[in-house]
Amino acid sequence: MKLEAVISEVLQKIVPTEDERAFVRELMGELEEIAREKAEELGIDVKPYFVGSLAKDTYLAGDHDVDLFLAFPLDTPLEEVREKGLELGKEIGKTLGEYEIAYAEHPYVRAKYRGVKVDLVPCYDVRDWKDVRTAVDRSILHTKWVNENINGKNNEVRLLKRFLKGIAAYGSEIYVRGFSGYLSEILVIKYGSFAEVLEKADFILRQKVIDPAGWLKREPEIAMKTVKREVEEDKPLVVIDPVDPRRNVAANLSWEKYGRFYFKADEFLRRPSLEFFFPTGKTGGDYLAELRRKGTHLITLLFDVPEMVDDLLFPQLERSARGFEKALSREGFGVFGWNAGRYGAEKAFIMLEIDRIDRPRVKIHPGPEFFTERGRDFYRKNERVWLVGKRLYAEKRVKENIIDVIRELLEKNQVALGKNLRETIRAAEMLVDYVPRSLENEAYLFLSREKDGLKQ
Amino acid sequence: MKLEAVISEVLQKIVPTEDERAFVRELMGELEEIAREKAEELGIDVKPYFVGSLAKDTYLAGDHDVDLFLAFPLDTPLEEVREKGLELGKEIGKTLGEYEIAYAEHPYVRAKYRGVKVDLVPCYDVRDWKDVRTAVDRSILHTKWVNENINGKNNEVRLLKRFLKGIAAYGSEIYVRGFSGYLSEILVIKYGSFAEVLEKADFILRQKVIDPAGWLKREPEIAMKTVKREVEEDKPLVVIDPVDPRRNVAANLSWEKYGRFYFKADEFLRRPSLEFFFPTGKTGGDYLAELRRKGTHLITLLFDVPEMVDDLLFPQLERSARGFEKALSREGFGVFGWNAGRYGAEKAFIMLEIDRIDRPRVKIHPGPEFFTERGRDFYRKNERVWLVGKRLYAEKRVKENIIDVIRELLEKNQVALGKNLRETIRAAEMLVDYVPRSLENEAYLFLSREKDGLKQ
Numbered sequence: 001m002k003l004e005a006v007i008s009e010v011l012q013k014i015v016p017t018e019d020e021r022a023f024v025r026e027l028m029g030e031l032e033e034i035a036r037e038k039a040e041e042l043g044i045d046v047k048p049y050f051v052g053s054l055a056k057d058t059y060l061a062g063d064h065d066v067d068l069f070l071a072f073p074l075d076t077p078l079e080e081v082r083e084k085g086l087e088l089g090k091e092i093g094k095t096l097g098e099y100e101i102a103y104a105e106h107p108y109v110r111a112k113y114r115g116v117k118v119d120l121v122p123c124y125d126v127r128d129w130k131d132v133r134t135a136v137d138r139s140i141l142h143t144k145w146v147n148e149n150i151n152g153k154n155n156e157v158r159l160l161k162r163f164l165k166g167i168a169a170y171g172s173e174i175y176v177r178g179f180s181g182y183l184s185e186i187l188v189i190k191y192g193s194f195a196e197v198l199e200k201a202d203f204i205l206r207q208k209v210i211d212p213a214g215w216l217k218r219e220p221e222i223a224m225k226t227v228k229r230e231v232e233e234d235k236p237l238v239v240i241d242p243v244d245p246r247r248n249v250a251a252n253l254s255w256e257k258y259g260r261f262y263f264k265a266d267e268f269l270r271r272p273s274l275e276f277f278f279p280t281g282k283t284g285g286d287y288l289a290e291l292r293r294k295g296t297h298l299i300t301l302l303f304d305v306p307e308m309v310d311d312l313l314f315p316q317l318e319r320s321a322r323g324f325e326k327a328l329s330r331e332g333f334g335v336f337g338w339n340a341g342r343y344g345a346e347k348a349f350i351m352l353e354i355d356r357i358d359r360p361r362v363k364i365h366p367g368p369e370f371f372t373e374r375g376r377d378f379y380r381k382n383e384r385v386w387l388v389g390k391r392l393y394a395e396k397r398v399k400e401n402i403i404d405v406i407r408e409l410l411e412k413n414q415v416a417l418g419k420n421l422r423e424t425i426r427a428a429e430m431l432v433d434y435v436p437r438s439l440e441n442e443a444y445l446f447l448s449r450e451k452d453g454l455k456q
Numbered sequence: 457m458k459l460e461a462v463i464s465e466v467l468q469k470i471v472p473t474e475d476e477r478a479f480v481r482e483l484m485g486e487l488e489e490i491a492r493e494k495a496e497e498l499g500i501d502v503k504p505y506f507v508g509s510l511a512k513d514t515y516l517a518g519d520h521d522v523d524l525f526l527a528f529p530l531d532t533p534l535e536e537v538r539e540k541g542l543e544l545g546k547e548i549g550k551t552l553g554e555y556e557i558a559y560a561e562h563p564y565v566r567a568k569y570r571g572v573k574v575d576l577v578p579c580y581d582v583r584d585w586k587d588v589r590t591a592v593d594r595s596i597l598h599t600k601w602v603n604e605n606i607n608g609k610n611n612e613v614r615l616l617k618r619f620l621k622g623i624a625a626y627g628s629e630i631y632v633r634g635f636s637g638y639l640s641e642i643l644v645i646k647y648g649s650f651a652e653v654l655e656k657a658d659f660i661l662r663q664k665v666i667d668p669a670g671w672l673k674r675e676p677e678i679a680m681k682t683v684k685r686e687v688e689e690d691k692p693l694v695v696i697d698p699v700d701p702r703r704n705v706a707a708n709l710s711w712e713k714y715g716r717f718y719f720k721a722d723e724f725l726r727r728p729s730l731e732f733f734f735p736t737g738k739t740g741g742d743y744l745a746e747l748r749r750k751g752t753h754l755i756t757l758l759f760d761v762p763e764m765v766d767d768l769l770f771p772q773l774e775r776s777a778r779g780f781e782k783a784l785s786r787e788g789f790g791v792f793g794w795n796a797g798r799y800g801a802e803k804a805f806i807m808l809e810i811d812r813i814d815r816p817r818v819k820i821h822p823g824p825e826f827f828t829e830r831g832r833d834f835y836r837k838n839e840r841v842w843l844v845g846k847r848l849y850a851e852k853r854v855k856e857n858i859i860d861v862i863r864e865l866l867e868k869n870q871v872a873l874g875k876n877l878r879e880t881i882r883a884a885e886m887l888v889d890y891v892p893r894s895l896e897n898e899a900y901l902f903l904s905r906e907k908d909g910l911k912q
Contacts, residue, residue, distance in 0.1 A: 259826045259843040295817035361751035386909045387715040453842045
C-alpha cells in the first residue's frame with residue numbers, strides 16, 4: 001500500500017465529521033454559558049477557557065473529553081482559587097448532572113454531560129510564563145500558542161497522535177512516559193507534516209534540542225539552564241516549551257517510548273500500512289504454552305488496593321515490582337521481567353517471570369575479612385566456614401521454595417514497596433504458574449513480550 | 457589436656473630417635489663419598505652440599521628425603537653446570553640403584569638409596585646473594601644461615617612443621633601456597649618457640665614485615681623495594697630473606713593458608729590437643745547425602761592428562777576449574793565451588809558444585825543502544841526485541857541442560873583452560889551427581905567443605 005493511500009484511509013477514520021464538529025461546537029457553547037451563569041450566581045470572578053485537543057481542534061474523531069479551565073485573576077490568593085474553584089466546579093457539575101472530585105496538584109471536578117467527560121479545573125488567568133503559579137496554568141498559553149502556529153496542519157497532528165497511539169507510545173502519564181498531545185503538536189508545527197516528523201525520527205534524536213519559539217536567543221540564560229539540566233538527566237529530547245523557557249515539553253518522554261517511535265517510524269515509511277494506526281487486537285495466546293516454550297515460571301501476587309487514581313497507583317506498583325525483582329535477584333533467582341496492573345475494581349496484580357521455583361537449600365554467605373573483630377565473630381557464629389583470599393565465607397541454610405522466600409523477604413521487610421501498598425502486598429495471595437481467567441491474556445502478553453516488545 | 461603434655465607427646469612422635477639419627481648420618485656419609493668419587497672419576501670440579509631439613513636437623517621422624525646439591529665454581533658457564541651436573545647426577549644415580557630425570561628450572565636426577573629419596577641438584581657454589589644465578593643457589597645459604605642461628609631450637613621447628621602439616625597449611629608448592637620449611641625455621645628463630653609463634657599469629661600479620669637479618673638497615677634501598685613490591689601485591693607477610701634482601705620468603709604464602717594458621721593457632725592455645733598435629737583421618741561420609749542435604753548438584757569431568765609433574769599440572773587444573781566457574785556463572789548457573797586433582801595415574805578430575813542441572817530455554821541477551829548502526833542491526837537480526845532505557849534486549853534460545861551447555865562452551869572455546877589440558881578436557885567424560893567409587897571420598901570432602909573448610 002502506498003503512503004498516500006494509507007494516510008487518506010486513516011484520515012477518513014480520525015477526522016471528525018461536520019456533524020461531530022457541530023455537536024462539539026454546541027457542547028462547548030452550552031458549557032461556557034453554564035459556567036458563566038454559575039460564576040455570576042456565586043459572585044466569583046473567573047473567565048472560562050477551553051484548553052486541550054478540543055480547543056485546539058486536534059482531537060480524534062469520537063474522542064471528546066472537554067477541559068474547561070476556570071481562570072482566576074492573578075491577584076487572587078491561592079487558597080481562594082482552590083476553594084472558590086472547587087465550589088464553582090461543584091455547582092457547574094450539579095447542573096450538568098453526575099460529577100466527582102478528582103485530585104491532581106489541587107482538587108477539581110470531573111463531570112459528565114451529554115455522554116462527554118468534562119474536567120472543570122481552577123487556574124490562574126496567566127498572560128505569560130512569568131505569571132505561572134500552578135502546574136495547570138500553562139494550558140491556556142499552550143492552547144493559544146498552538147492555535148496561533150498550527151497553520152491548518154490540524155489533521156497532520158491527528159495522524160501523528162493516532163500513529164503514536166497505535167504503536168503504544170502516546171500519553172505523558174507517569175506510568176506511560178510517551179508523547180503528549182502538546183509534544184505531537186509542536187513536532188508537526190516544527191517539521192511541517194506527519195510524514196516529515198517520522199522521517200526525522202533519527203535526526204530529531206541527534207539534534208536533541210528543539211526550540212520552536214527561539215528562547216535560546218530571547219532568554220539565553222534561562223533556556224540554557226533548562227537544556228543543561230535536561231541533558232544532564234539524560235532525557236532523549238529537550239523541547240523548550242514555546243510558552244515557558246524553563247520547561248522541557250518532553251521531560252516525561254522515556255527512551256523506551258522514543259525507541260518505539262524510532263523503529264516503528266522507519267518500518268512504517270518502508271512498508272506503510274493501516275496496522276500501525278489501528279493494530280489488530282492481540283489474539284491472546286496460551287500463557288501456559290509460553291511458559292513451557294521458555295522454560296520459565298510465573299509468580300503472580302494478587303492484593304487489595306486502597307482507592308487511588310492510576311497516576312498514584314501505577315508508580316507504586318512499578319516500585320513494588322522492581323523491589324521484588326531486586327530482592328529475588330539478591331536471593332539467587334533470575335528475574336526475566338515484571339508486569340503490574342489493576343485486577344478488577346479493588347485489586348491489583350504483580351507478575352514476575354522467574355527462572356526457577358526452587359533453589360538449593362544452602363546459600364554461600366560472604367563474611368568479613370578474617371583478621372578483624374567481625375571476622376572472629378563470624379568464625380565463632382557460623383558452622384561451616386572457609387576462606388577465599390582474606391574473606392570468610394559460610395554456608396547458610398535458606399528457604400528453598402520461592403513462595404517461602406518471598407514470604408520471608410516480606411516479613412523481614414527486605415522488599416522495597418510502594419508506600420501505600422506495603423500492608424496489602426504483605427497479605428497478597430500468591431500464584432505459581434497459574435493466573436485467574438481474567439488475567440490469562442495479560443499473562444500471555446507479558447510472557448510473550450507482545451506487551452513491551454518492539455517486534456515479535 | 458595441658459599444652460606441655462600435648463607438646464611432649466607430640467615430640468615423642470616427631471623427634472628422630474638416636475637409631476634414626478645414626479642411620480641418617482651414615483646415609484649422608486655414604487652419599488657424600490659416592491658423590492666425591494664420581495666427580496673425581498668424571499673430572500668434574502664440584503663440591504657436594506647437603507641442604508634441606510636433613511642438613512638443618514629439622515626433619516620429622518621418618519621423613520628422610522635427601523637434598524644433595526652439586527655446587528660448581530662460580531666461573532663455570534651455565535650450560536656446563538646443566539650438562540655436567542646432569543651427567544654427574546646420572547653417574548651417582550646409577551651407583552645408588554634406580555633413578556629418573558626430574559624437571560625444575562633445570563633437569564636433575566631423582567634417585568632412591570636404601571629406601572630414601574635422593575635429589576641430586578646441580579647449582580653454583582655461591583658465597584652470598586650477589587652470586588645467585590639459578591633458583592636453587594640460595595639453598596646452600598639458607599642451610600648455613602639456619603644452622604648458625606637455630607640455637608638448639610630444632611625441636612620447636614619440628615613442632616611448628618608438624619602443626620602446620622596437621623592443619624593443612626604446610627608446603628610452599630604452587631598448588632598448596634602454605635608455609636615452607638624455611639619460613640617455619642625463620643619464625644621459630646625470630647620468636648623463640650613453637651608456642652610463641654602461635655601466640656603471635658595476629659601480631660605477625662599486623663606487623664606484616666619480618667626482617668631477621670636486618671636488611672632494612674644494611675641494604676635499605678633494595679630491602680625497601682622488596683617490601684614495597686610485596687605489599688603492593690597484597691601478600692599476607694613480607695619476610696625478607698636473611699640471605700637475600702631481594703626476596704620475600706613468604707612470597708608464596710596465601711591468605712587462605714595464613715587464615716587457617718590464624719584460627720587454628722588460637723583454637724589450639726585455648727584447647728590444646730593432639731588432633732591438631734595428627735588429625736584423625738576424615739571418615740568419608742556419603743557424598744550423595746551431602747548433595748541431598750544442600751540441594752545442589754555435582755558435575756564431574758574426567759579426562760586423560762599428559763605426563764606432567766604436580767607443580768605443572770595442578771596450576772593448570774586450577775586455571776581450568778576457575779575457567780568453568782566463570783563461564784558457567786556467565787551462563788546463569790550458580791557455582792558453589794570447584795575441586796580438582798589426579799584420578800589414578802593418567803587421569804585427572806574437575807568437580808563443580810552447581811545450583812541446578814537445567815536452566816530456562818531462553819536467555820535475555822543484552823544488545824547495543826538502539827540509535828546506532830549496531831542497534832539497527834540487532835533489531836533486524838533478532839526476533840523478540842525490547843528496550844530497557846536506551847538499550848536493546850532480545851530473547852535468545854539456549855541449551856537447557858548443563859552438560860549441553862558445557863559441551864557448547866568447550867566447542868566455542870569459551871572456557872579458559874590450562875594450556876596442556878585444552879584438548880583432553882574437550883574430550884572429557886562428564887558425570888552428573890555421580891562419581892566413580894575411588895572419588896567418592898574426595899567428593900564428600902569437597903561437598904561437605906571438610907577439604908577446604910576451617911571448621912565443620
